[in-house]
Amino acid sequence: MSERLPIARRAMNLGELLVQAARRHGDRDAVVSGDRRWTWRELHADVGALAAELRAAGVGSGDAVLVHSPNHVELIQAMFACWFAGAVLVPTNFRLTPTEVVGLAEVSRPVAWIGHADYPEHAQAVAEAVPGLRLRLRLAGDGDDSVAAAVARRRAEAVRPALVGRDDPCWYFFTSGTSGRPKAAVLGHDQMGFVVTNHLCDLMPGTDHRDASLAVAPLSHGAGIHFITQVARAAKTVLPAADHFDPAEVWRLVETERVSNLFTVPTILKRLVEHPEVRLRDHSSLRYVIYAGAPMYRSDQLRALEELGPVLVQYYGLGEVTGNITVLPPDQHDRPLPDGVDFGSCGVARVGMQISIQDDTGRELPAGQQGEICVCGPAVFQGYLNNPEANAASFRDGWFRTGDLGILDAEGFLYITGRVSEMYISGGSNIHPREIEEKILAHPDITEAAVIGVPDPDWGEVGIAVVVPRPGGELTATALRDWLAPKLSRYKLPKQLLFWEELPKSGYGKIAKRAIRDRLAAERAETT
Structure with a gap:
């Protein structure tokens, strides 16, 4: 040797x-x-x-x-x-x-x-x-x-x-962990070099200096990585001038600048294809409309395909893996669902990456069985900055544990079935309930709080906060929302604030979020 x-x-x-x-x-x-x-x-x-x-x-x-x-x-x-x-x-x-x-x-x-x-x-x-x-x-x-x-x-x-x-860091990419505290995923120059190559290979093959990209998401996160791939091929990037998302401006720029690719999240893509300008503007220059960051409902996919043609590219990936876990190319968006699965696949492993579905002990599970999605390969980050506890929890036998649940079929297509953690994704942004709960519990008239992510047709998921007020108090949902507003970013504010007399508990005295989720689902079913 x-x-x-x-x-x-x-x-x-x-x-x-x-x-x-x-x-x-x-x-x-x-x-x-x-x-x-x-x-x-x-x-x-x-x-x-x-x-x-x-x-x-x-x-x-x-x-x-x-x-x-x-x-x-x-x-x-x-x-x-x-x-x-x-x-x-x-x-x-x-x-x-x-x-x-x-x-x-x-x-x-x-x-x-x-x-x-x-x-x-x-x-x-x-x-x-x-x-x-x-x-x-x-x-x-x-x-x-x-x-x-x-x-x-x-x-x-x-x-x-x-x-x-080769190990020098170039980017601290912030994410949230099980504690709700911000964590900095360390991304290195070599790693990012691979990611750029992989994006060009899997997401937008054939991109060169004649292409144009439109930035409709913040460059501080995934869209910034997408931008770097444009630099690698000297493709121009167009920045909308509006200080807010304006679908009409987006479609105007697609037409006038002959935009060939863009990166967005499902909620924004849904708004784009539902806007009347999509049928009034020439978007024939589009070759790749890349979306990630949250699940996309099948009905929304079909609407986008109808309006834009076979240009959709989906990928699945976390900040810690720099978006590089799977890809679902345009010609696979009509892939039939396997038996027993009610939602579409997020694609196959990216070039140079490997996926393993594992049980709680780290044993790899066969095709068709649900477990935690674990990955390895050059796109995996170096670890969290000055956070050995988080690193120990996130890696097992060299595999990065995504915290997501899924299954692989016999051909290697991945289906995400849920999340091990309670984090939810709203409008492409990761939101951890613990952070919001801590803020709510700081209010003197609140004794208990739980935040649950629930499905939403517009945002993918939204938060519902269930709180228990102190006896005799006169706190209202409006007053609590006004109190929370300066303490949380707008996208983190729960869509609903519900007041209950008590929260269900487990046998160990812990708040039973599954029971809360079940009750919320039952109440929603009764009102529909």
């Missing part, structure tokens, strides 16, 4: 993808937003200058940079500038409250903050929670502390991507 040699290996810095795009297609459009267009050469120059500003502030290898912004070209500049500097990108969901963003900062311990000018409260909260920030920049603003000013003053000092090793 040959001896393993302790050779340190370099990885390709993700920033090299931008260097290569600018080198080969410098005069072509890279980003389009409203009336403004940036070529690959311009974008590369801006990123190099912003990276020089980071370096000048002492931000370098392994340092975390917290970035808080809705989609914007300067968000794209910040993403790649982090990698050029050798730093770790820590993007947030711009809908989070200042308190929630502080929670992410406490986990990632950033040395720099780049935040959209419309969110000064977030910037101030992070600055107070993380003293000693080396750099604070305002994105989409003006003044000496703006990204635009930093780019202008460092233009002559632009840097190229730093050298990185």
Whole structure:
């Protein structure tokens, strides 16, 4: 047996993808937003200058940079500038409250903050929670502390991507665990290089510099990974100008910019195909409409296929596996259901990835039997940042445990049947009940609370909070919702707040959520 040699290996810095795009297609459009267009050469120059500003502030290898912004070209500049500097990108969901963003900062311990000018409260909260920030920049603003000013003053000092090793992190991708506390999944440059290759191979084969992509989801998460694949092929990305989701604008841009691919979540896809503009605009340029993040009802799939044709691509994957578990290509969306299964498949294992359905002991189960979906392969993350307990719980014998339940059929098609955890997915966003319950229980007039995710035709799932008020109190659902609003992002607020005299308990005195779920289902059935 040959001896393993302790050779340190370099990885390709993700920033090299931008260097290569600018080198080969410098005069072509890279980003389009409203009336403004940036070529690959311009974008590369801006990123190099912003990276020089980071370096000048002492931000370098392994340092975390917290970035808080809705989609914007300067968000794209910040993403790649982090990698050029050798730093770790820590993007947030711009809908989070200042308190929630502080929670992410406490986990990632950033040395720099780049935040959209419309969110000064977030910037101030992070600055107070993380003293000693080396750099604070305002994105989409003006003044000496703006990204635009930093780019202008460092233009002559632009840097190229730093050298990185195969295990160097490039992205802290936040998710939630069984505790409801935010966890940072560590994504590395080598891992992301594989993910980019895999996305291009499985999701949008044949993509090149003549293609165009439309960003209709936040670039801080899965859509950001999708964007990187466009950079790898020098395909332009179009950013809608509206500050809210506007289906009419989306279809106008698909027509005028000849968009060939887009990434979204089922709830947004449903709204797009139900909007009248879908029949008024030319969308024949679309080759791949990629959706993920939540189950999609079969009726909604059929409607989308009817309106758009055979262009739907579904994939299943968690942030910890960077979306790379399965793919259901366009020609498999009409696949017949196996006996005993009432819902469609999410596809087969992605190239280079392996799926194992396991029981509680880690024993692999045969086709047709339900168990926990476990995966291995190059797309699996390095682990959670400074969280050995979560790492121990999430890996078993080298397999990453997704926490989802499913079955594989004889041909290797995966069917997701549920979740081991109680987390639910609403509008493509992972929501953990524990976080919401903790907030509700902080109210002085509440003694018990339970949050349950239930199916919803528009959002995939929504939350219902069942609470027990203190005797003699006069709390109403409206008052409780108003009290919760500043403490939780809007998408985390339960759709319904129900008041019960007591919550069912197990023999051990624990709240029995299954009994709550059954009662809610029975009450819903009675009203339909």
